[in-house]
Amino acid sequence: MEIAAPQHRPLTVRKAPMFELLKPMPADPLLQIITAHRADPREDKIDLGVGVYRDEAGHTPVMRAVKAAEKILVGEQPSKGYLGIVGDPIFTDLLRPIIFGAERGDAELIPAVQTPGGGGALRLGAELIATARPSAKLWLGTPSWPNHRPIFEAVGVEVREYAFADLHKQELLFDPMMDALSEASAGDVVLLHGCCHNPTGLDLDHAQWEAVADLCARNGLVPFVDLAYQGLGENLEADAAGFRTIFDKVPELLLAYSCDKNFGLYRERTGALYVKAPNNELARNVASNLAVHARVSWSMPPDHGAAVVRKILEDADLTSDWRAELSDMAQRIHAVRSAIASAAEPLAPIARQHGLFSNLAVSTAQVDALRKEYGIYIAPSGRMNVMGLRIEDAPRLADALTSVGVIPKQ
Ligand code: LMR
Numbered sequence: 001m002e003i004a005a006p007q008h009r010p011l012t013v014r015k016a017p018m019f020e021l022l023k024p025m026p027a028d029p030l031l032q033i034i035t036a037h038r039a040d041p042r043e044d045k046i047d048l049g050v051g052v053y054r055d056e057a058g059h060t061p062v063m064r065a066v067k068a069a070e071k072i073l074v075g076e077q078p079s080k081g082y083l084g085i086v087g088d089p090i091f092t093d094l095l096r097p098i099i100f101g102a103e104r105g106d107a108e109l110i111p112a113v114q115t116p117g118g119g120g121a122l123r124l125g126a127e128l129i130a131t132a133r134p135s136a137k138l139w140l141g142t143p144s145w146p147n148h149r150p151i152f153e154a155v156g157v158e159v160r161e162y163a164f165a166d167l168h169k170q171e172l173l174f175d176p177m178m179d180a181l182s183e184a185s186a187g188d189v190v191l192l193h194g195c196c197h198n199p200t201g202l203d204l205d206h207a208q209w210e211a212v213a214d215l216c217a218r219n220g221l222v223p224f225v226d227l228a229y230q231g232l233g234e235n236l237e238a239d240a241a242g243f244r245t246i247f248d249k250v251p252e253l254l255l256a257y258s259c260d261k262n263f264g265l266y267r268e269r270t271g272a273l274y275v276k277a278p279n280n281e282l283a284r285n286v287a288s289n290l291a292v293h294a295r296v297s298w299s300m301p302p303d304h305g306a307a308v309v310r311k312i313l314e315d316a317d318l319t320s321d322w323r324a325e326l327s328d329m330a331q332r333i334h335a336v337r338s339a340i341a342s343a344a345e346p347l348a349p350i351a352r353q354h355g356l357f358s359n360l361a362v363s364t365a366q367v368d369a370l371r372k373e374y375g376i377y378i379a380p381s382g383r384m385n386v387m388g389l390r391i392e393d394a395p396r397l398a399d400a401l402t403s404v405g406v407i408p409k410q
Helices: 027-040 064-076 087-102 118-130 148-154 174-181 207-220 236-249 280-295 304-314 316-344 345-352 364-374 391-403
Strands: 114-115 137-142 160-165 189-194 222-229 251-258 269-276 356-359 383-384
Touching: 027 383, 064 236, 064 304, 064 316, 087 114, 087 236, 087 251, 087 304, 114 280, 118 148, 118 222, 118 269, 118 280, 137 148, 137 174, 137 356, 148 160, 160 174, 174 207, 189 207, 207 222, 207 236, 222 236, 222 304, 236 251, 269 280, 304 316, 316 345, 316 391, 364 391
Parallel strands: 137 160, 137 189, 189 222, 222 251
Antiparallel strands: 114 269, 251 269, 356 383
């Protein structure tokens, strides 16, 4: 019997059905500054873009305790096997007293998940909110970290913005903030920067934290605190005080925590989400929902940064060295801020702000002129990472800001 040879018909390929539907997206304006600054051949260029701490030589150092902990890990770490969906509970537990203070932080009531940086914690919290209460709105003071809004919108949470700061006066708009938040409904979420407000450096004072906490407690609003710079404002205790005030007054709260800045672990993406539930049963529900979302999003978190933090916090000498270096970093931030503030009178408010950032009122043309004429790179929004500046360059920055018209001539 003869077997028929297979017929080879030419394959007709359909027109590309997928990617032609994509529209080009703009590059991230903050991260673009890194590339543009790197390509600039001028030796005296100044990068005030992305939020990293820099020393007086312009370096972002690996902290001493981190280096030491890494050496120990290389020698001792017995396995790189998976940790599990929530990461290493010892890591999240060791951070509890630092964040919550000795008397709070009960792991039963406040489940935690190790996350890829503070951004991962925000995203995981946003997922939890979208699952628990899809109608919840997120109240966001502007300006804020440019990624806040898209993170919540990506999971379908509606974002309501209100004006948080007057950039011309370099002042908080506290009364308008309270007016806006009084419009929020029970179950809505209020995003708050725990300290070192990104991008303005304008933090709530104690009385203002109390007032926001009372409003949240009275109206059933759920605070979502983003604490990404603890220790870089005043010190570890003072920088957590506002968060603790609000924590004590409300039954439910989310906290996105980052070790990327205060341990200098940026690229290791080291963070955690803590969620306060009103009772143990609801806390278990929260924990199981968080585990599902984390599993779907990244399965299991990266661990090197968290392992380093754990090593440091398990060792009294490493912990005290980390605290000392962090405190030196905070001192340097104050010194740079003072230098900028003394370089020109209109920049005086910068000395009263906290953390890495200040946000000037600028036009696009002024940002372009700073870059082209003076080699000074700031975000298009006018945000400056003041730690990109060497103290000796403060007068140069003030002169450039004056000559492009950001601040008036003296
Ligand atoms: C920043 O605000 O510059 C940092 O938090 C880095 C980032 O991811 O935007």
